[in-house]
Amino acid sequence: MAAHVRGAVIPPAPETGAPAGPGTDPQAPPRVAVDGLVREFAGRRVLDGVDLRIRPGEFVALLGRSGSGKSTLLKILAGLDTGHTGRVEAPERRAVAFQDSRLLPWARVIDNVVLGLPGARARRRGLEALDEVGLSGHARSWPGTLSGGEGQRAALARALVRDPELLLLDEPFGALDALTRLRMHALLRRLCARHEPAVLLVTHDVEEAVLLADRVLVLTDGRISLDAPVHLPERAPRRSPAFADLRDRLLAELGVHADER
Amino acid sequence: MAAHVRGAVIPPAPETGAPAGPGTDPQAPPRVAVDGLVREFAGRRVLDGVDLRIRPGEFVALLGRSGSGKSTLLKILAGLDTGHTGRVEAPERRAVAFQDSRLLPWARVIDNVVLGLPGARARRRGLEALDEVGLSGHARSWPGTLSGGEGQRAALARALVRDPELLLLDEPFGALDALTRLRMHALLRRLCARHEPAVLLVTHDVEEAVLLADRVLVLTDGRISLDAPVHLPERAPRRSPAFADLRDRLLAELGVHADER
Amino acid sequence: ASGDDGGTVLRIGELGAVPAAPALLEAAGVDQDLPYEIEWKQFANAGPEYVEAAGVDEVDLGVTADTPLIFADAADAGLKAVAVVSIDAPEEQSDNAILVPAGSDASSVADLEGARVAFQEGTITQYHVIKALESEGLGLDDIEPVNLPVTDGVTALQNGEVDALATLQTHWAQAEADGARALVTGSGLIAGNSLVSARAEAIGDPDLGPAIEDYLGRLAEAVQWKEEHPEEWAEIYAGLSGLPEEVVLASEERAASSVGPVTDEAVAAQQDQSDVYLEVGVLDERQDAAGQFDPSYNGVFGAPTELGGD
Amino acid sequence: MSGTTAAPPSAPAQAGPAETERGGRLAGALPLGRLRILIGPVLLLALWQAGSATGLIPERTLAAPSTVLATGADLIATGRLQEHLLVSLGRAMTGLAIGVALGTALALTAGLFRLGEDVIDGPMQILRAVPGLALVPLAIVWFGIGEEVKVFLVVFGTTFPVYVNMHAAIRGVDPRYAELARTVGLNRLQLIRRVVLPGALPGFFVGLRFATAISWLVLVVSEQINATSGIGFLMTQARSFAQTDVIVVGLVVYGLLGLASDLLVRFIERKVLSWRRTFEAQ
Amino acid sequence: MSGTTAAPPSAPAQAGPAETERGGRLAGALPLGRLRILIGPVLLLALWQAGSATGLIPERTLAAPSTVLATGADLIATGRLQEHLLVSLGRAMTGLAIGVALGTALALTAGLFRLGEDVIDGPMQILRAVPGLALVPLAIVWFGIGEEVKVFLVVFGTTFPVYVNMHAAIRGVDPRYAELARTVGLNRLQLIRRVVLPGALPGFFVGLRFATAISWLVLVVSEQINATSGIGFLMTQARSFAQTDVIVVGLVVYGLLGLASDLLVRFIERKVLSWRRTFEAQ
Numbered sequence A, B: 001m002a003a004h005v006r007g008a009v010i011p012p013a014p015e016t017g018a019p020a021g022p023g024t025d026p027q028a029p030p031r032v033a034v035d036g037l038v039r040e041f042a043g044r045r046v047l048d049g050v051d052l053r054i055r056p057g058e059f060v061a062l063l064g065r066s067g068s069g070k071s072t073l074l075k076i077l078a079g080l081d082t083g084h085t086g087r088v089e090a091p092e093r094r095a096v097a098f099q100d101s102r103l104l105p106w107a108r109v110i111d112n113v114v115l116g117l118p119g120a121r122a123r124r125r126g127l128e129a130l131d132e133v134g135l136s137g138h139a140r141s142w143p144g145t146l147s148g149g150e151g152q153r154a155a156l157a158r159a160l161v162r163d164p165e166l167l168l169l170d171e172p173f174g175a176l177d178a179l180t181r182l183r184m185h186a187l188l189r190r191l192c193a194r195h196e197p198a199v200l201l202v203t204h205d206v207e208e209a210v211l212l213a214d215r216v217l218v219l220t221d222g223r224i225s226l227d228a229p230v231h232l233p234e235r236a237p238r239r240s241p242a243f244a245d246l247r248d249r250l251l252a253e254l255g256v257h258a259d260e261r
Numbered sequence C: 001a002s003g004d005d006g007g008t009v010l011r012i013g014e015l016g017a018v019p020a021a022p023a024l025l026e027a028a029g030v031d032q033d034l035p036y037e038i039e040w041k042q043f044a045n046a047g048p049e050y051v052e053a054a055g056v057d058e059v060d061l062g063v064t065a066d067t068p069l070i071f072a073d074a075a076d077a078g079l080k081a082v083a084v085v086s087i088d089a090p091e092e093q094s095d096n097a098i099l100v101p102a103g104s105d106a107s108s109v110a111d112l113e114g115a116r117v118a119f120q121e122g123t124i125t126q127y128h129v130i131k132a133l134e135s136e137g138l139g140l141d142d143i144e145p146v147n148l149p150v151t152d153g154v155t156a157l158q159n160g161e162v163d164a165l166a167t168l169q170t171h172w173a174q175a176e177a178d179g180a181r182a183l184v185t186g187s188g189l190i191a192g193n194s195l196v197s198a199r200a201e202a203i204g205d206p207d208l209g210p211a212i213e214d215y216l217g218r219l220a221e222a223v224q225w226k227e228e229h230p231e232e233w234a235e236i237y238a239g240l241s242g243l244p245e246e247v248v249l250a251s252e253e254r255a256a257s258s259v260g261p262v263t264d265e266a267v268a269a270q271q272d273q274s275d276v277y278l279e280v281g282v283l284d285e286r287q288d289a290a291g292q293f294d295p296s297y298n299g300v301f302g303a304p305t306e307l308g309g310d
Numbered sequence D, E: 001m002s003g004t005t006a007a008p009p010s011a012p013a014q015a016g017p018a019e020t021e022r023g024g025r026l027a028g029a030l031p032l033g034r035l036r037i038l039i040g041p042v043l044l045l046a047l048w049q050a051g052s053a054t055g056l057i058p059e060r061t062l063a064a065p066s067t068v069l070a071t072g073a074d075l076i077a078t079g080r081l082q083e084h085l086l087v088s089l090g091r092a093m094t095g096l097a098i099g100v101a102l103g104t105a106l107a108l109t110a111g112l113f114r115l116g117e118d119v120i121d122g123p124m125q126i127l128r129a130v131p132g133l134a135l136v137p138l139a140i141v142w143f144g145i146g147e148e149v150k151v152f153l154v155v156f157g158t159t160f161p162v163y164v165n166m167h168a169a170i171r172g173v174d175p176r177y178a179e180l181a182r183t184v185g186l187n188r189l190q191l192i193r194r195v196v197l198p199g200a201l202p203g204f205f206v207g208l209r210f211a212t213a214i215s216w217l218v219l220v221v222s223e224q225i226n227a228t229s230g231i232g233f234l235m236t237q238a239r240s241f242a243q244t245d246v247i248v249v250g251l252v253v254y255g256l257l258g259l260a261s262d263l264l265v266r267f268i269e270r271k272v273l274s275w276r277r278t279f280e281a282q
């Protein structure tokens, strides 16, 4: 893994000052290192100097208003953008779940999931992943026949089956009902515990962000305007005052007033 | 408007027994009348005898697990499906916001919004609608350059600018951040108060459903398994016990256990 | 060229849409005991492909109308006429005609003044029209020339698109069967020769040279047989081409011809045609027609193997 | 409003606005099933017969269907037609196979590599515009007057339609899928196999349709060069002897070949593109 | 990893795996800019000159570029070439305009109405396969031997590529947009204008490219009929008189016409399809 990481030259990032979350080694060099990242579209600065560190095993959630540049940042980390300036380092082995589920319409669901993974073993793991996201019955369906949430889960399975060093998830649960969403949370947690990838999760659900992440970021006006570590009790985290506190802080940062919550 | 409604032959529907919500005339004939609706895909019954009435001015939210057939029902009401059996009546003047935002890639955002509406007045109204969804700066953008949430809002503007008799919304807020979402709620409420369309809103957000709708339905195993009227106080509805009660009942119906909420 | 077994192979180009020559040799009974092997090459579209193929050593010998040799020479294609198929009585008979449709009141070439006359540029039909006009003291400027492929001429005439059509052989016979009438034929105006041409290199070749000599003898015999058995030949040709037998027969009986040596008359006729093309601008430079001929095989016909000169 | 299919008798069908649309669709779909595809050709035949009967199409220019039937039957009885077709089939198919392979390979190279695009696309656009007929002399120099030259001319004619359509189709593949391909680490070959080829397949089929027709059309020219058989030779022969009935038999054969190859390509298309939802006529 | 462009000097650029890709892209993109499009043609020219110099392309069959330049200059100096081109331009453009309009109208009818599809598509597939050359006698009967027949043959040649590509492109329009069109109540005309035409435009342009080239190619046949000028006439004449240098000038003119019309169509395409993100070569 070290071969993929260029962290050696990067000094530990004291400026963001994020304490390591559970499962994160504070001494490990960061897997993702972004400095002074700027991206313009037609003269508009969407990203205006973003600095970011993500350590191996760290789970970072990214919040931000619609159109604030979250997907743009994710794409840059995924190596899919060439128009930016600034320093960006990310491991090569990364998996992405795009905001649109982006399934190849000409490949069956299972083939979409194992896309690029060779061998029968990958296929077996793909089927397991489909089972875990509740789509075992749709393995041989065409993507065009899936419902919105089914497509999203297939895309999630495709990202999870790869066990990457960096997992980039762009609103992967947006189209899911409450129960399915909880199941997907559990699945994601299990996988992260097992493989310890660095995770960047874009979401609009503040509670989801707080419950899943070690650290929550808010992107405002092209910069990281809030970088909040999450410390919740293991049991009944939703009931803890820390949960409500952090949620309210984040909502405030996103511009939602107390009486609207 | 009456010319578009065939309600005269439909007896008032005592079986669903939904009391009229605010702004709903219980005597008015239903705008949407569905009886024994069945839809199969490849032998699988996705809708298995759905009965449904929606009155003019009534706001109905539809919940259901991912893949339970919500979008299918919506499409049938929109007149876009021909493979079903059963009786379906809906007014002709309807507007749809699809689950995918479905913007024509070759038309600028404003042209997408006013698609099918002739004249300069429509254009002015389209620009107003874009302003209301916070996209006034993107009127002349190509849809391909919009962020996920921006596209969703453009699609919402397209549906709202038409002032239809039946408004069909398929997860129109799924990709929006908390603040933008609240604004869209307010916008939708304002519009409904003004034009009193019948509304069917598909959503995964139980609280959203309870706060917006006069009635909340849950679709399970191809049938409407729960049909709950909503009665909340006008002031601080979120803090009322009725809100928490209904929310918990709906979550339970969706299979989420108490300790997971 | 030599075959698989090392024996001599003579590659003969057969021009036109029917493999007529092999059938003719067979019918005339002159295809036996060949001291060499014949490989037939069919060029359905006549002219250009044969000349092009000869230019790249794909064919040794062939019979064409006289016109293609003029252009082959202009393009340095390396073909020489080694024998002439000429009409026996060119003053009375011809394969060429200028036709007018049924009901036309033209009675002589002079009546064509101002008329739309169809011919194909760069073929004998153009030459024929020029010579016919010339005989009446007219030129191309006095008519309205219409450039049409020979294959489309009859259709145009029948549909009244043109007032007259210069055509030949079976096309003539077909139009005639449809009521068209010959205003004037080629007799007395043009020679109407066909030329047996060979690749210049083949002529001097120790194996191919004698083969060509032998083949010319057989060809002469076969043509003679054809003239003596027109019905028999018409039946064979009709079978090959799918044309009605009457049409073939009418065309065959039009003008008796025979294969003979390269003669001064043939060279002169060729020179005249070439000069006409120069005059109307189809050719850029004056040619010496004698350069298109090689009398080496005149001996086959008992004629001197040198041209008499002027 | 949608109509009623299983409503209880107590609730009679309501004719709503949408009902009309549905009625229209049913009326268009006629109960003919798969035979619908024959409507057009039969109409064409009827027009032709009518034209012949009224003299709009003179018998000596385009023989009437009845005449053509007789001539065709005759050509088949004597075995001539089959023989010509068989010879042509060999030439057309060989040339087509090479042309399609070449066109596809060139389109992939130009579509996937910028350098390939720079080097290939310009010359292809130039050569594509060059009349094949005018290339015959050159083709004879390079390939002689045997089978090779005939096949070469088919290759020359079929490469371009495949190239142009395929190249445009590759450009038309959604670039978001290319992004996806990069994130899942597909190599160039996998990118072609998994993304570019399937995505460009509809365009490829359009090119294939053209190429199939052209492979036969070219024979009218190429079977003038040292050929004594083949459908192209038959046509040239008939044309130079003004045998309109044979010409028309040839035209009919061409038409049938066109229809048959179109049906074949459609069939393959339906199998291969079964994932595809298409814009439907109403 | 992506590279550095505005990093402070203290943080030197890191060569990550993605860096290589980017470098590759840069290397491919050469600093030639818009001149890149000339690489191919220049290469083609070089090959030709080399072939002529080595004798692989005999002067007699395909004159060397230098010879062609001289002949071409001569043809231009005497005004012949321009005259022929001008005459042909009129015929090609008239026929092209009609053919494109006809092909588009037929494709729209077949694409939008089931009945249209049934009646139109079969005959189009049949007629498309028919050799235009064999239609000449019939064309003469119907259109005489004036300008009409020449234009007709261009129309016959150009209608089909437009039809086939456009028809396939209409089928390829995402049916979800048709659903959208119904829900916003577009009528048939608006559906065409707002959804079908723009969606099928990329396919239309492919068809247009073919049609443009074909409009010139057909002239080689149609300008044999009662023509005394035109580029097709020039080619036929040169071939029957074995004037290889003139043939080659003709071929070059054709090639340049092909390149020019391709550039023109591309230019229009870029303007009209500016919304489109395409799959890019790397």
Ligand SMILES: Nc1ncnc2c1ncn2[C@@H]1O[C@H](COP(=O)(O)OP(=O)(O)OP(=O)(O)O)[C@@H](O)[C@H]1O
Residues within 6 Å of the ligand: A041, A042, A046, A064, A065, A066, A067, A068, A069, A070, A071, A072, A073, A099, B144, B145, B146, B147, B148, B149, B150, B175, B177
């Ligand atoms: N290719 C592009 N051209 C022009 N503008 C673009 C382009 N891509 C993105 N943008 C603009 O950049 C801004 C940020 O887009 P991005 O997709 O990153 O937003 P986001 O934070 O993901 O929003 P959302 O939550 O709505 O998905 C948006 O305003 C968008 O319109």
Ligand SMILES: Nc1ncnc2c1ncn2[C@@H]1O[C@H](COP(=O)(O)OP(=O)(O)OP(=O)(O)O)[C@@H](O)[C@H]1O
Residues within 6 Å of the ligand: A144, A145, A146, A147, A148, A149, A150, A175, A177, B041, B042, B046, B064, B065, B066, B067, B068, B069, B070, B071, B072, B073, B099
């Ligand atoms: N065209 C089709 N062919 C086959 N199956 C289909 C088709 N369309 C939908 N389905 C199936 O029908 C079921 C219901 O789909 P639908 O889109 O209505 O779900 P949904 O309730 O909207 O789900 P979601 O919340 O995930 O959007 C799904 O299991 C889906 O796979």
Ligand SMILES: [Mg+2]
Residues within 6 Å of the ligand: A070, A071, A072, A099, A170, B147, B148, B149
């Ligand atoms: Mg986004």
Ligand SMILES: [Mg+2]
Residues within 6 Å of the ligand: A147, A148, A149, B070, B071, B072, B099, B170
């Ligand atoms: Mg749905």
